[in-house]
Amino acid sequence: MQRIGAKLPRLKQQKQRRLAQRMGLLIGIFVVILLISGYFVSPLSHIGQVTVNGNQAMSKKQVLKMTGLHHGDSIYKVIGREQKLAKQIKSDNVRVQQIRFSVKHLNHLTIQLKEYPTAGFVPANGYYRVALTSGVVSNEKQQQPSGNYPVYDKFKSKTQLLK
Numbered sequence: 001m002q003r004i005g006a007k008l009p010r011l012k013q014q015k016q017r018r019l020a021q022r023m024g025l026l027i028g029i030f031v032v033i034l035l036i037s038g039y040f041v042s043p044l045s046h047i048g049q050v051t052v053n054g055n056q057a058m059s060k061k062q063v064l065k066m067t068g069l070h071h072g073d074s075i076y077k078v079i080g081r082e083q084k085l086a087k088q089i090k091s092d093n094v095r096v097q098q099i100r101f102s103v104k105h106l107n108h109l110t111i112q113l114k115e116y117p118t119a120g121f122v123p124a125n126g127y128y129r130v131a132l133t134s135g136v137v138s139n140e141k142q143q144q145p146s147g148n149y150p151v152y153d154k155f156k157s158k159t160q161l162l163k
Contacts, residue, residue, distance in 0.1 A: 086099045
C-alpha cells in the first residue's frame, strides 16, 4: 500500500511550502526579539552624551543634578517621561522657565533650557538673594551682588517688591 503523499506530489510540495513559511515566520519573530533584547543590553540604550543648551546662570553640572540623569543611565528614563520630568524640574527649581528633552542618534540626549533672567538682588540676613523676572525671590544666596543688577532694599511688603 502506498501513502497518499506519494500518490499526490503537489500535496507534498504544498506541505513543504507551508512548513517553510511557518518556520520562516518563527525564525523572523525570534530574530526580532533577539535584536530588541540586544539593543537593551548594548550601550546604545544608555545615555552616551548629554548636551545642555540655553543655560546661563546654571552650570551644566547643576542642570544634570536637578534632572537626576547621569551618563550611562537608560535612555528610557527620559523617553516617554519628558513632560513629567519637565514639570517636576520646573516645580523644584524656580529659575527654570522651560525645559525640553530630545534624543538624537539613539543615545545622545539634548536638554534645551530656558531660565528666568535675574532682575536684581534682595538683601536678607547678611546675604543677597536673587530676584528673578518671574517675580520670585529664589533661595540662591550670594555674599555680594554680581553684575549690573539693582539691589531692592527697604521694601515693607512682598507685593510692593513684586511690582
